[in-house]
Amino acid sequence: MPDTFSSGAIPLSVFDLFVAAGLVLVAGSISLLFRLGLERRLALASVRTVAQLLLVGYVLQWVFDPAHVLMIIPIVVVMVAVASRSAVVRASRSFAGVTWRAFGTLVLTSLITTVIVTGIVIGAEPWYGPQYLIPLLGMVLGNSLNGISLCLDSLLEYLSQRRDEVEMHLSLGASRWEAARDALRDAVRRGMIPIINSMMVVGIVALPGMMTGQILQGADPLQAVKYQIVVMFMIAGATSAGCIGIALLSYRRLFTRRHQLNFSAIAKRSV
């Protein structure tokens, strides 16, 4: 590993990882002792953690090599695609074409936000430098997809549970926008609540993982805080734009040009 990545940090050996694994064994034995039945899942989860993170580590090490700069494009596409898919899958209802809409929303909001941060705020040279772009995009996508799935879930639930109310407004001369406004507002609000909540308590209840990582690595806490502020704002901006984006795109799909609620388009996901 190049020196730049280990500056100030205490390097971990394989032995250290085994000690950490011992902590999982404690959890496993508690599960066995109290017959929680979680030990198999816990073991699988631990193995997956190790395997996935090691894989990502090797991939990142390879991608960060300036010789492979073009590899950023497929990686970004896969990241956004997986994020949009999981945002959609988590909502309890869906409609045809929702994944594409989530994908478009995430490309427009998360990617642009991240590029603004790497290019202008951090001023990375070049702005697509993978060691900046990929981790930041990952953080933005992870939070944005939460917001989007909550927003989508709320919107679709509102429109199917309160269909009569929406159609009552339409019957009394409301345009589709007037009839949908309450549902859209509720949905965007619900998508934004988690990020606003975490902004409210950040640093008091928990130190954010990125900041903790930087401090462990020996960075100046104030520098770490500045980075964290940027990250929080970036996430808030991307999440709100993402919620509004998916809400509007869903609205265009679920209300017809004849100002009808296209109720039959909403499908309940079989769980």
Place this chain on the structure above:
Amino acid sequence: MAVQSRHGPPPPPESSPCPVSAVFTIATSGRRRRREPSGSLQGVDRTGGRVLTTDTGARPIPHPPSWRRMRPMIADDREEALPVLKVSDLAIAPGDAPVLKDISITLQRGTLLAIVGPSGCGKTSLLRTIAGLDDAAAGEVRLHDRSPDDIGWPAYRRVVTLVQQQPVMLDDTVLENLVRPFRHRSVSLPFDRRLAIDLLETLGLTERCLGQRARTLSVGEQQRVALLRAILIEPEVLLLDEPTSALDEESQVIIEQVLRLQVRRHGRSAIVVTHDRRQADRLCDAQLDLQPHVIQYAQRRGVVDA
């Protein structure tokens, strides 16, 4: 075949349940009507020819002077002769299974049409389709001979207003429920609180209930508030889905009175879906029985040719 009512001078307005000289054209099968340009009657006249004038000929019947005094809003006979709402050859297929076909209705100003038929035959679907909440499988609806696509659907629905069978109340006060439609861009009237209170009292509710939370009212009361909410925006055609289904007999009578008043004094029209044939007889100028239009299940499944 054209049937005209043979009656003397119209009875005084307050004693008659229906407008006497309303021109009511009802042709339930558009295809047959076109083959017989002289006009045909397929509507069921359950009023004994007393109030129903059915005529598909082009020449409208002029209104007697008393009629005009009663409804000063009407400017001239030519305008009056144009049907408010015309439904032509409508077919309904919710979820791609056809349910109803060949429905044609010509609704004149100031008339009440009842839609009756067995339950599940598509009465509510028909009303929703006329309101444009669902698309028709075939046929079209025209308001004053204009397509809702040209008028704009919100503007159309603001004039052809559906009141759902299950009253839908916003989780707010009754007043807010009544005021809300006035915030729609298509409703360019100001909210008339005085009129609202008057009508509320006519409907057997008190002014006090304006401040009450709408969802705490009984279903019957909610049904009346829902009707009032629609009337307040002054639509030309009310589409009422079982407007008295949740009401006791007394309130039913009140609602029927209010409807007649709206129709006679304000020249509105109404299409009332009801399962109660006696109510249809009492209240309406004509009835459309959906039975002949119902596509049987076997036909729907393609077992029998339609």
